[in-house]
Amino acid sequence: QESPRRYTREEVKSHSSPETGVWVTLGCEVFDITEFVDIHPGGASKLMLAAGGPLEPFWALYAVHNQPHVREILAQYKIGELSPDDKAPSILKTSDPYADDPIRHSALKVNTQRPFNAEPPPELLTENYITPNPIFFTRNHLPVPNVDPDTYRLNVVGPPGGQSLCLSLDDLYQFPKHEITVTLQCAGNRRSEMTQFKEVRGLEWSLGAISTARWAGARLCDVLAQAGYQLCETEAHVCFEGLDSDPTGTAYGASIPLARAMDPEAEVLLAYEMNGQPLPRDHGFPVRVVVPGVVGARHVKWLGKVSVEPEESFSHWQRRDYKGFSPSVDWDTVDFDSAPSIQELPIQSAITQPKEGETIGSGEVTVKGYAWSGGGRAVVRVDVSLDGGLTWQVAELEGEEQRARKAWAWRLWHLQAPLPAGIKELNIVCKAVDESYNVQPDTVAPIWNLRGVLNNAWHRVHVHVTP
Ligand code: HEM
Ligand code: MTE
Ligand code: MO
Known part of the structure; x- marks a missing residue:
């Protein structure tokens, strides 16, 4: 029996486009699936996410592949095995503060590796109403702390005359468990579109710095009440500190108004579960x-x-970042104290299918995306245009109904529309409306700001149509 041909991970990685051929690995086996890409039942674009690398992280998401007939298809494309001495990427130097960061899902589009910042690709983002934990967008400012759950303590500083609390995880579990579905969006979501208009400083997020999960934990108002806090007339803020810190020992920090923290209807959580699992x-x-x-x-x-x-928190991220400014303000003139910290976010929507520059079939188009507004404002409508905003059609909202004023999670939406014969291209646009009738601005120009935050301009996608 012949011994299998050997390949390195590097060689596999260099085969990740139709031009070079498409290779993938499963275990130590190597497959050339170039011919299979266009006939994959789950679509070519999904399959290409794994091009040049291992299938395991994707098949962990899509359990449909754990069947004999799928393995038989794959077996036909085997070309060899990984070299036995080509081990998985070796352990990093211990002096690297990021050496202890967790292993991440390979579908994530990485903006920066250290600190780790990454978003799911559009075609996975709206596949599920609930974003699976492994592809939930990640925004870290610092290395990920490695916290021992047994010795973990949450320090809640009490009011004068009240009591400070030092809560273990078990102590937190004693509070009533509250579970809600909440969409999280980074202020920098869609920053790359702002950059295209005029340069900004910040991570180049595409449209995936937003994700949705079911979170469970203790309500912050219950914990604060136990420490002896009450709603007070004077202005106050609840300040939070993370266990992640920079080399000077400064921790990540932020704050919210006490009124929100104490309001049971605002449902602020100290969450210990994400989609039924301990937090990743x-x-x-x-x-x-x-x-x-x-x-x-x-x-x-x-x-x-x-x-x-x-x-408010004296943290850099509360006072010197995450604030919005006029397009006229630049880095020489900016006065960070002149603007309030961003809290509730404005109405937002984006198109996840088709993708920018894609070529679609004639006859009919399916447009998909998400819509969400801050402050619990429900999405009442999503308008889609196929001609750059000249004419509009109303998209169909999917998934769970939202509660008025407590609409914490996004709506996914879609529009299926016939295409006129002979049409060569589409300028697809979407815009959403929330229950306060807030709308999105049509371009980036009037909302451009030096930090590139709060981009909620109409989202535009240009596609070609096959004749
Ligand atoms: C469905 C094969 C890679 C996503 C399927 C099915 C087969 C298949 C046979 C139909 C299964 C059934 O319904 O019984 C393969 C092979 C792959 C591969 C041989 C690698 C060479 C991937 C990757 C992804 C993916 C990397 C995702 C990133 C999907 C999805 C479906 C699917 C979402 C379900 C489609 C539907 O239910 O409409 N695949 N697949 N596949 N595949 Fe793959
Ligand atoms: N908390 C700590 N301790 N450190 C951080 O870097 N990043 C914040 C926030 N909380 C951050 C943090 C930012 S800017 C965002 S957008 C969200 O976490 C991202 O949460 P996620 O990574 O779970 O998506
Ligand atoms: Mo963020």
């Missing part, structure tokens, strides 16, 4: 804050400390 490390294990309807930056992960202060 990237998303704040063992405890994070979830502030429904509010910008991602306030959902502090790896929560170490909660305190109530007369002023």
Whole structure:
């Protein structure tokens, strides 16, 4: 019997396009699936996500592949095996502060590896109403702390005359468990479109810095009440500190107004579960804050400390970042104290299918996307145009109904429309309306800001139609 041909991971990786041929691995076996791409029952674009690398992380998401007939198809394309000495990427130097970061899903589009910032590709983002944990977007400012759940303590600083709490995980489990579906969006979502208009400083997020999960935990208002806090007339803020810190020992921090924290209807959580699992490390294990309807930056992960202060958090991310400015303000003139910190986010929507530049078939088009608004404002309508905004059609909203004023999670939507014969291209546009009748601006120009936050301009996708 002949010994199998050997390949390195590097060689496999260099075969990740139709031009070079498409190779994938399963275990130590290597497959050339170039011929199969266009006949894959799940579509070519999904399959191409795994091009040049292992299938396992994708098949873990799509269990449909754990069947004998799927393995038989794959077996036909086997060309060899991985070299036995080509081990998985070797362990990093211990001096690297990121050496202990968790292993991530390979479908994520990585913006920066250290710290880790990544988003799911559009074709996976709206596949499910609930985003699977492994592809939930990740926004880290620092290395991921490795927290021992047994020794973990949450320090809740009490009011004068009240009591400070030092809560173990078991202590937190004693509070009534509250579970809600909440969409989290980074203020920088869709920043890359702002950059195209005029340069901004920040991570190049596409449209995937947004995801939805079911979160479960103790309500912050219950924990604060136990520490002896009451709603007070004077302005106050609940400040959060993460257990992640920079080399100077400064922790990630942020704050929200006490009024929101104490309002049971606002449903602010100290979450310890995400989609029925303990929080993954990237998303704040063992405890994070979830502030429904509010910008991602306030959902502090790896929560170490909660305190109530007369002023907002002094953290860089509360005071010197995550604020919006006029298009006229630049880095020479910006006065960060002149603008409020972003809390509730504006109405947002985006198209996840088809993709920019794609060529689609004639006859009919299916457009898919998401829509969400901050502050619990429900999405009442999504309008879609196929001609750059000249004429509009109303999309069909999918999934769970939203509660008025407590619409914490997004709506997915779709539009199926016939295409006129002979049409060569489409300028697809979407815009959503929330229950306060807030709308999205038609272009980036009037909302451009130096940090590239709060982009909710109409989302536009240009596609070609096959004759
Ligand atoms: C469905 C094969 C890679 C996503 C299927 C089915 C087969 C198949 C035979 C139909 C299964 C059935 O209904 O019984 C393969 C092979 C692959 C591959 C041989 C690798 C060479 C992938 C990858 C992804 C993916 C990498 C995702 C990133 C899907 C999806 C479906 C599917 C979403 C379900 C489609 C539907 O139910 O409408 N695949 N697949 N596949 N595949 Fe794959
Ligand atoms: N909490 C800590 N401790 N450290 C962080 O870097 N990033 C914030 C927030 N909480 C961050 C944090 C930002 S800017 C966002 S958008 C969300 O976490 C992202 O949450 P996710 O990574 O679970 O998607
Ligand atoms: Mo963020």
